[in-house]
Amino acid sequence: xxxxxxxxxxxxxxxxxxxxxxxxxxxxxxxxxxxxxxxxxxxxxxxxxxxxxxxxxxxxxxxxxxxxxxxxxxxxxxxxxxxxxxxxxxxxxxxxxxxxxxxxxxxxxxxxxxxxxxxxxxxxxxxxxxxxxxxxxxxxxxxxxxxxxxxxxxxxxxxxx
Ligand SMILES: CC(C)(COP(=O)(O)OP(=O)(O)OC[C@H]1O[C@@H](n2cnc3c(N)ncnc32)[C@H](O)[C@@H]1OP(=O)(O)O)[C@@H](O)C(=O)NCCC(=O)NCCS
Numbered sequence: 001x002x003x004x005x006x007x008x009x010x011x012x013x014x015x016x017x018x019x020x021x022x023x024x025x026x027x028x029x030x031x032x033x034x035x036x037x038x039x040x041x042x043x044x045x046x047x048x049x050x051x052x053x054x055x056x057x058x059x060x061x062x063x064x065x066x067x068x069x070x071x072x073x074x075x076x077x078x079x080x081x082x083x084x085x086x087x088x089x090x091x092x093x094x095x096x097x098x099x100x101x102x103x104x105x106x107x108x109x110x111x112x113x114x115x116x117x118x119x120x121x122x123x124x125x126x127x128x129x130x131x132x133x134x135x136x137x138x139x140x141x142x143x144x145x146x147x148x149x150x151x152x153x154x155x156x157x158x159x160x161x
Pocket of ligand 1: 086
């Protein structure tokens with residue numbers, strides 16, 4: 001397994017990965033349909049991507065994990081919003097922790113002093129990962145996700161660097 005920044009050439013693999021993880025849990029903002037981008041759009045996005053982003057890539061080239069920081073601008077430029085996911089077959093093997101370590105290091109290197117994230121309130125596995133890295137629960141939000149006809153509340157977690 002290697003951990004690296006995604007490249008333009010990963011576009012098709014990345015879109016496939018997003019469909020896979022979208023279908024494996026109801027914790028993300030999309031399902032098995034993935035994200036509505038063409039390979040060309042994804043290529044352009046990855047080509048220009050300057051924000052921290054890490055993918056975990058299996059020996060055969062398949063992406064099995066992904067984490068990124070969305071950087072703030074102007075008066076929130078000291079902060080970033082974190083997103084992370086790992087294919088179900090790889091849960092509990094340290095992939096999420098490795099990605100998290102790399103993102104936190106990159107955030108520190110860039111002078112970011114606060115990482116924020118939103119998580120479904122009942123997503124105990126993700127919350128255990130965040131707690132392990134020192135994140136604390138800072139707030140609560142109702143109806144964060146709507147999956148089918150069902151609403152799910154969310155929690156706001158943060159890490160000061
Ligand atoms: C949340 C997620 C990214 C964690 O990734 P992972 O690769 O399984 O994480 P790790 O193997 O590094 O485990 C991290 C911690 O989770 C906790 N954990 C592991 N297995 C667990 C389980 N069965 N139940 C609860 N917590 C568990 C442990 O604290 C573990 O740390 P430790 O092994 O050092 O004690 C992954 O489960 C995932 O992608 N879930 C679906 C998408 C998602 O929920 N993303 C987050 C949206 S906010």
